[in-house]
Amino acid sequence: MNDFLQIPMLQVLPFGKDIGWALLLIPLLPLAGFLLLGLFGRKHIKNSSGIIGTSLLLVSTVLSLYTAYGYFFEYGKVNGVYQKLIPLQYTWLQFSPGLSIDMGIILDPISVMMLVVVSFISLMVHIYSLAYMKGEDRFPTYYAFLGLFTFSMLGLVMASNIFQMYIFWELVGISSFLLIGYYYDRPSAVAACKKAFIVTRFADLGFLIGILILSFYAGTLDFNTLIQRLTSSSAPEFQTAVASSFLGVSALTWALVLVFIGGAGKSAMFPLHVWLPDAMEGPTPVSALIHAATMVVAGVFLVARLFPVFSMSPPALQVVSYVGVISALFAAVIACTQTDIKRVLAYSTISQIGFMMFSLGVSGSGGENGLGFTASMFHLFTHAMFKALLFLGAGAVIHFIHSNEMKDMGGLRKYLPITHITFLIACLAISGVPPFAGFFSKEEILLAAYHHNAIIYWIALITSGLTAFYMFRLYFSIFWNKEAPSPLERAGGEVHGEGGFAMMMPLVLLAVGAAVAGFIPFGNFVSSDGKLLESAFHLQFSIAPVALGLAGIFAAMWLYKKQNNKPDAIAASLNGFYKAAYHKFYMDELYLFITKKILFNLIGRPAAWFDKNVVDGMVNMTGNTTQAISEKIKGFQSGKVQQYAIYFLAGVIGLAVLFIYIWK
């Protein structure tokens, strides 16, 4: 075993000798939980399965925090630059001396940051689900799937090899599929999980081709080597990748755009976003974990992981930024019109991920130019906090009201005080109101965009105003609006509180995170080149976004704080546009049109015809011929012994004639 393991960093790490093995435990503990609960959960440990899953993840989280502390403060920095450490590597498939698929762990600022985010949010969701999912028939299965997801996501962020990442990438896809389809007796959930799987799988095809092109030119699948070879303009690999072109675009750009398509599918970027709103059919904590905080930012993480290579190809970065900013605006407009609270949050997620994407797109590599990179990772971090909080808060509301529809809600601040406060904090954070977390990260993103591209900056500015508006529309519709809510009568006299300690503790912890995470000097830890990045704070620059955000909030307050007919009047005056946005700009219909009318008719039907007539025809012809012939000759077997004797005699005479007269 030791022959295969190279642990080059073991000696130079002063922080704990077995750091590699401790790191290995971080993803393996949730996996153990998955196997344990998946195999024995339903029969033997049904009631304690939640506790088992949660405690395993607690250990993982502690190890992640320990790793993060060690990396950022003890051993990660050498001469003021954060290093990319590979504490553990195992050669899995050796294709040739130069090319192999390895299984390894990479530690660098973004992977360590993601470790903390994923394990922490996952822990919060585990705890929250103890109460939220209580009494479900498939409770152990739920925790098993959560364990599988957490394992895959942790493996994804620590992958040191692009192919290893691809494996975990597909694993998070399948866990997402399983969890969206958790309520498999609902047809809508089944349709949603299939849709999510097919759309992301379709995008992953791009990712796979991108990987193949990249590894073809770089001659390696290892991230570090790949980045090294494709970023120095003197390297022969880089020169061939840039020199060879297809349709006038260099191979490098093609590869990066294809990889980005994979990322865009997972991160629900326009036009591959259609699966995310439907994915809200899953249990709400799952939406918080997978479809808000962790899995959907995998695309951003992927671009960030390959960012040095992306920065060598301006066209690819252009694609990233425009796709990002279009998704941001597009989703924000739709979010203003939706009435299902989880769908509002889903579109808000798309919009915020759009922010992260274009922030990467406008970033340069190294030094001050790398502000966009830092900002994007910062926003990823803060967004994970406040969006998970929003979803968990929405979960508490849904738990109380038994409905997803805004019109069933209103005035809930009296019944759900803790949820109300934490939800308000999250809304303020996402709207970019100082001093909450979202303000700082969004400010940096806007600053990066401002320095780089005016169009993107203005679109982003408008979008951040819209963000404030739709978030507070949500907030006021849930907690204010109608003065006399009637959930108590509707629930048939059954009144339950906010969901107890297990549901409230994650909300409070995340609210603390959403409130103070902005004060982390993120540039000190995460930057495009590992060096310290001073994030300068410009008061004048903040005026416009904050003013727009406040304007959005006041507009929402004016429209939704009290029940009135102003929203309907405005919707009516914007008739066509409102309708289009309400119907999500007919994207689903467009997809259906393309698949059903065009793909099915032009490709599916001819293919079916070919299959039915040519392929089946050949097989049937063989069968029919055999049958026809045997129908003709079966009369020979008549059952009459004397007839057989005549055939026999004829045969003998025939043979005799043959041998005597013909084959002399």
Next chain:
Amino acid sequence: MMEPGLYHLLFISAALFFIGVYGFFTRRNLITMLMSVELVLNSVNLNFIAFNKYLWPNKLDGLFFSIFVIAIAAAEAAVAIAIIINLYRSHHSIDVENAEEMKF
């Protein structure tokens, strides 16, 4: 009077053979068919003896062959009669046209 030669014997043998074959094809009674088969076999025996006597008078191969054929014919007769008896038990008849179930 002429000594009977090889051709005479071959003529008788051929006649016996075709009588046997004719009987096998035309008779419906299984016992008669068995008898026809015996005729065919005996025509073969006669061939062996004749060739042995006229072509290789100093050898005994033809005689041995015909003894083998007689032995096998006896065994075959035993088997055939057993089959016929069984057929009679199940069909109450030994007419070959009554036993035609074994067909397509």
